[in-house]
Amino acid sequence: MDLNNTTAIVTGGASGLGAATATALSARGAHVYAVDLPQAVEDATTGASDNVTYLATDVTDPTQVQTAVDRASAGVAPLRMVVNCAGIGPSARILSRKGVHDLDLYAKVVTINLIGSFNVLALAAEKIAATEPLADGARGLIVNTASVAAFEGQIGQAAYSSSKGGIVGLTVPAARDLAQHGIRVNTIAPGILETPMLATVSEEFRAGLAAGIPFPQRLGRPEEFGDLVVFLAEHEYINGETIRLDGALRMAPR
Template structure:
């Protein structure tokens, strides 16, 4: 499927993976609508329009999707919005904050599903292309979905849910000509990771088998673009991790 001259929705678009993806799709000619909670300081990118939206709000997501579809045809959706603060199930302060666990799942999993479902509804109304295809949705999981570390119970649960959603979503939406795939990144050099300091980042990079460096957000964006353009990729979760397998801690 071509990226040029179609509308695309990218969540978590003001920084990190989402911002790199919005920029990459816009560079290929898409009209990108970047969703995020706070867009006041979003970097200006030609071809990217930012919309304030909470992925856990049905009304806000529905309005953003409708706006993108009006500028359509809406054919590309990329779910990058996510949160994840570490906490042990039983820690020094007591049991894992149950409200925090629910919040992580609400944003990372239910938010992903909300965007996927409401966007699919809009994409299904577009005119079909060759082989009856109408669009593609790319979700973001994590290698923590497979090898969650100590303190990642909430995050790993939510990302494992995204992986589990991928195949049934692809099968559900096949009749509408919509493909669904997921990317599971390893350790990516995002602004959030930069706050850990140079020594910590070097230590993390040293644990990657090859190449021994952190992944770049642009590499995630390139993979998303490849998935969009590769019409036979469907129902897959693709690890982008340099062969990394997370240790317990």
């Protein structure tokens, strides 16, 4: 799929993997709608690209998502792509000295990471399905973000791993459901990437994380995530696939 003169929605698009993806897609000529929470959008608008429009949106709110999707699909170019990067990753053990894992926290993580992704996927798919088909009947692509924690969740990641495992499980049935509309669905499962969540840790701690990665022995870069999204857009035979972006990392229990 040629990204030039198309429209893309990127959730969590104001920072981290989402911002890198928005930059990568806009560099290929896409008109990007970067969806994020109000404060994140406010912090990100300075120096924004002409091809990136920020929309303050809560991905768990169907009304807000519908408004964002309607605006993106009414733009100057057809909506062809959605990349779900919005998510949170708090840590808590099922049983700890503080007691049992807070159920509201578990529900919040699953709601934002999994249900939020599905909400955006479903509402955007309706608009993509209404566009004119390209070669082979293709209309667009949806990329969801999982994590290596979907496969090797660490201690304290019960909620996060559940949500990301749900994303992996969603990939194939979503690809099959949307195949008749010419919409592909793929998932990227990142390992340890340079994101705002790691911005506050020491260099010594970061070096320790990097030492556990077989090769290349460094943390992944957000730009590499964005480049993979572009690759998936341009390689039209990849569908229903979950791709690990982790340098062959396999997470230890802690």
